Structures are given as C-alpha cells and as structure tokens.
Amino acid sequence: MSKKIHVKTTINSEEVEFLCEPRQSLLECLRDIVGLTGSKEGCNDGNCGACTVNLDGRIVDSCLVFGVEVDGKEVNTIEGVAYKDELHPIQKAFLENAALQCGICTPGFIVASKALLERNPNPTEKDVRFWLAGNLCRCTGYDKIVRAVLDAAEKMRVN
Amino acid sequence: MKWIDYASPNSIKEAVALLSNKNTVARAMAGGTDLIVQLRAAPERIGNPDVVVDIKNIPELNEINLDSKGLTLGSAVPMYKIYNNESITASYPALQDSTSLVGGIQIQGRASVGGNLCNSAPSGDTIPTLIALNATCKVDGPNGSRDLKVEDFCTGPGKSVLENGEILISIHIPAPSKGSGSSYLRFIPRNEMDIAVVGVGTSISLDGDIVKSVKVALASVGPTPILVSDAEKIIGKSIEDEDTLKIAGEAAKNAATPITDMRGTIEFRKHLCDVLTRRTLKIATERARGN
Numbered sequence: 525m526s527k528k529i530h531v532k533t534t535i536n537s538e539e540v541e542f543l544c545e546p547r548q549s550l551l552e553c554l555r556d557i558v559g560l561t562g563s564k565e566g567c568n569d570g571n572c573g574a575c576t577v578n579l580d581g582r583i584v585d586s587c588l589v590f591g592v593e594v595d596g597k598e599v600n601t602i603e604g605v606a607y608k609d610e611l612h613p614i615q616k617a618f619l620e621n622a623a624l625q626c627g628i629c630t631p632g633f634i635v636a637s638k639a640l641l642e643r644n645p646n647p648t649e650k651d652v653r654f655w656l657a658g659n660l661c662r663c664t665g666y667d668k669i670v671r672a673v674l675d676a677a678e679k680m681r682v683n
Numbered sequence: 684m685k686w687i688d689y690a691s692p693n694s695i696k697e698a699v700a701l702l703s704n705k706n707t708v709a710r711a712m713a714g715g716t717d718l719i720v721q722l723r724a725a726p727e728r729i730g731n732p733d734v735v736v737d738i739k740n741i742p743e744l745n746e747i748n749l750d751s752k753g754l755t756l757g758s759a760v761p762m763y764k765i766y767n768n769e770s771i772t773a774s775y776p777a778l779q780d781s782t783s784l785v786g787g788i789q790i791q792g793r794a795s796v797g798g799n800l801c802n803s804a805p806s807g808d809t810i811p812t813l814i815a816l817n818a819t820c821k822v823d824g825p826n827g828s829r830d831l832k833v834e835d836f837c838t839g840p841g842k843s844v845l846e847n848g849e850i851l852i853s854i855h856i857p858a859p860s861k862g863s864g865s866s867y868l869r870f871i872p873r874n875e876m877d878i879a880v881v882g883v884g885t886s887i888s889l890d891g892d893i894v895k896s897v898k899v900a901l902a903s904v905g906p907t908p909i910l911v912s913d914a915e916k917i918i919g920k921s922i923e924d925e926d927t928l929k930i931a932g933e934a935a936k937n938a939a940t941p942i943t944d945m946r947g948t949i950e951f952r953k954h955l956c957d958v959l960t961r962r963t964l965k966i967a968t969e970r971a972r973g974n
Contacts, residue, residue, distance in 0.1 A: 545686065546687060546688055546689035546735070547685070547687040568723070569723065569724065570716055570720060570786070571876070573787065573789055576789055582792035583788055583789050584789050584792050584793055585716075585789045585790070585793075588714075588715055588716050588719045588720070588790075589715065589719075590689060590715065590719070590737075592691075593691075593715075593737065636789070639788075654875060656787075657788070657875040658787020658788055658789045658876060659787070
C-alpha cells in the first residue's frame with residue numbers, strides 16, 4: 525500500500541498543510557481534512573459547480589481536481605469571500621435579491637460570480653448567464669441569481 | 684475509488700517511463716475533467732488504472748507558439764489560454780468557437796484540447812476544428828516519437844492510436860493561407876453546457892468568390908469524428924452560388940453515420956449535418972473576407 529501525500533498550500537491567504545490519499549479530490553480534502561465545508565458536493569462529476577473554488581486565479585470544480593495537485597498553489601474558497609464579519613457585496617446582493625433557497629449551490633455561485641466581477645466589473649445579463657452556465661441551481665430558476673450578480677456589480681462600481 | 688498513486692513528472696522521458704511500466708496500469712492526465720470522472724464512474728472502461736501520471740508540469744506540454752509556420756499547442760494547454768489569446772483567435776476563429784463552448788468556465792480552466800483529442804469522444808468539440816484546420820499531432824513513447832494527422836488519431840469511441848506508454852506531446856496547426864476562414868458550430872438543445880447532437884468544423888480559402896480549398900469535419904455522427912472528403916467537390920465553384928453550399932451540405936449528410944439515441948435520431952442528425960455545414964461555410968466565408 526502506498527503512502528499518503530503531504531500537501532502544502534495556501535487556502536484563503538493562510539498557509540495550510542494536510543495529508544491526503546492521492547485519489548482524494550480537492551473537494552474531499554477541503555471538506556473532510558481541512559474542515560472547510562463551505563464548498564458543497566452536488567454531482568461530483570463537474571456538471572453542477574457547487575464545489576467551485578478559485579485555484580491560482582481561475583475557477584475550477586474542486587471535485588475534478590486532485591488534492592495533491594494544489595501543492596504550492598493558491599486556493600480561495602467561499603470561506604475567504606467575506607471580510608471578517610462583513611459580508612462581501614455579492615453575498616449581500618444574494619440575500620437582498622432572495623437569490624437562494626436551499627443554499628447548496630450558493631457558495632459555488634458566489635465564488636464564480638466574484639471571479640467574473642473581478643475580470644468584468646460591468647457585465648451584461650448575457651455575460652453573467654454564460655459565465656455561470658457551469659453552476660446549476662434547482663430552486664430559483666436563475667433570474668434572481670442573475671439579478672443579484674448585476675446588482676452586486678452595480679454597487680461595487682459605485683463604491 | 685480504489686487506491687490510485689499519483690506522479691507528476693517534469694520531463695517527457697520520465698512520463699513515458701511511468702506510463703510504460705509493465706507492473707502498473709498508468710493513465711496520463713492533463714486537466715482531469717474527463718479522467719477523474721471516469722476513474723470514479725467506470726474505471727474498468729479505462730483499464731482500471733493504479734497510477735495517474737499528471738503531465739501538465741512538463742514544459743513542452745504547456746507550449747503555445749504562434750509563428751509564420753503556424754501554431755504549436757502543447758497537449759496540456761487549457762481551453763481558456765486559447766480563447767483568451769487574441770493572436771490565436773484571429774488566425775484560427777474555429778478554435779475560439781470550439782474551445783469556448785467545451786463545458787463551463789470551470790471546465791475551461793482545466794480541460795485541454797490535447798485531452799479532448801486523447802479522450803476521443805465522438806462528440807469532442809475541438810476535434811472537427813482541428814481536422815478542418817489540417818492539424819497534425821506529435822506523439823512520444825517508448826519507441827520514439829511520431830507525427831500523424833489529427834484525422835487519423837481517433838479509432839473509436841474513447842479509443843485512439845496511442846499505444847501503451849505513448850503520450851500526446853503537441854498539436855500543430857499550419858498557418859492559415861491568405862483569404863481563409865474557419866468556423867465551428869454545434870447543435871444542442873440548451874444554450875450551453877451540453878454534448879453536441881451534431882458538431883461541424885469548417886475551413887475554407889477563397890480566391891474572390893472561388894473556393895480554393897475546403898475542409899469539413901463532423902462530430903457526434905459516427906464512432907469517431909468524420910472528415911467529409913466529398914466536400915472538396917465545391918473546389919473551383921463560386922461560394923456565392925447557392926448550389927455550392929448545397930453540394931457541401933449533401934456531402935456532409937452522406938458522410939455521416941449517426942445512430943439514434945437520447946440526443947437525436949439518425950434522420951435529425953443527418954439533417955443537422957447539412958444545415959450546420961452550410962452555416963459554418965457561410966461564417967467561414969465572412970471571416971475569410973474579413974482577413
């Protein structure tokens with residue numbers, strides 16, 4: 525039997541080390557080893573985006589990344605989105621626009637939306653819908669989510 | 684998932700040694716967006732591997748080189764690096780079309796064109812584009828390296844010419860000739876994030892209105908991507924002539940060997956081959972004139 529692998533990485537600006545089996549996904553490592561349970565497991569095959577995290581500046585489905593691959597890299601998860609006790613404007617906009625119901629897809633949507641607004645502070649509705657095509661929500665029907673992202677974009681541009 | 688070892692070599696030599704080790708079953712991984720799913724869902728279909736060889740830390744496999752001879756694309760280069768590169772998309776618009784519609788943004792951050800080719804799914808969106816653009820690929824393995832045409836790469840659903848221990852190193856697309864254009868379109872029932880019912884990649888070069896060369900390739904209508912050789916019947920004809928488009932559409936329809944499944948019937952898919960061939964030719968022509 526082979527051995528577990530030691531991984532040294534940066535998660536939400538903090539240095540983190542963990543031991544994992546090479547077959548374990550980044551999602552499993554985050555949730556079951558590191559204890560960051562904000563990223564959710566939906567489909568576990570790259571369709572739903574509930575496990576979306578930011579890896580070296582790109583959003584990825586953490587269920588389709590091996591934990592061992594993030595050695596030396598920078599991971600940002602939903603836990604790193606709020607500024608201490610202050611919610612991020614995207615998080616506030618999700619609440620204000622009632623853009624969530626059951627909440628399972630929400631962390632993925634927020635991490636993905638943040639990456640969009642960092643690249644494109646003034647997206648069109650079409651830009652938002654295309655960017656978020658890899659995130660599925662089975663409750664809201666998307667309109668409220670899209671409205672929340674556009675609302676957050678507007679507020680972030682003003683401030 | 685059973686215990687699987689992970690190796691991350693830094694050279695082609697090391698990767699080939701790991702992949703050709705007779706004591707293990709090893710599979711190469713770039714973005715992992717197909718491989719990790721297969722390891723979980725149906726490892727027996729990919730030979731029950733016990734080692735994953737992560738090839739994306741090998742420098743040659745991350746190469747992006749655009750010069751007067753064309754584009755060399757390392758097999759591990761992710762989709763977003765291609766469609767975000769304006770020099771590439773200006774020369775090869777069909778490559779932008781296809782790389783920007785594989786999966787969602789999350790998948791495009793990891794999935795590579797090389798991986799799409801090695802996965803050899805009949806529906807692989809980038810493969811008809813590569814064929815239409817006359818791409819060749821470089822393979823390395825225990826018996827040395829070889830070059831082959833992309834149209835000869837896939838041999839069946841999930842099967843390719845790669846032999847044990849071999850890896851795809853890079854894909855080369857020749858420089859586009861003056862007055863040429865390309866396009867890829869697929870039909871899906873949703874707006875995005877779906878598997879092609881039919882995909883068509885086309886390249887054309889024109890002298891005025893006269894077709895100088897043309898290449899059409901199809902996805903999702905046979906066990907492998909299909910090159911429509913008879914589309915070349917339109918060479919020498921005027922692209923403004925409605926009959927020219929009809930001939931090419933008909934050729935695509937005849938080359939297709941689709942099955943009926945949950946995504947579409949034989950009849951519907953053949954019809955789509957015709958429609959999408961004509962549409963991609965029109966788009967490629969517009970692009971050729973914009974050059």
